[in-house]
Amino acid sequence: MKHILIKNNLLLTFIRNYLPDILWTISFYFISSIFTKELTKHYIIFTAIYVVIIGFLFELLQFTGVVRGTFDITDIIIYTLSVIVACLIENKYWRDKK
Secondary structure, eight states, X not given: OGGGGOTTXXXXXXXXXXXXXXXXXXXXXXXXXXXXXXXXXXXXXXXXXHHHHXXXXXXXXHHHTSSSSOOOHHHHHHHHHHXXXXXXXXXXXXHHHO
16 A cells, blocks of 8 residues: 555656546636527537637736736646546537437
């Protein structure tokens, strides 16, 4: 059990660095999508692009030093993959509601 808590453990690194980004992105996507009564594919795509752009802007602000943090291209990839997962979940929900 002790080997799980080693500082250089890949799982611990993922949990510490990227899991919050995944949860933030998916939460932000769903919070953004609740403001419509009619889910259309266009709205889903628009919301996905909006969320990815916001995440990219945060990374850009970190890169330029406007906000504290460390720029990481992996975060942008994580934002994009997380939005894709959220869209797939939303699309399934939307399809089941029709």
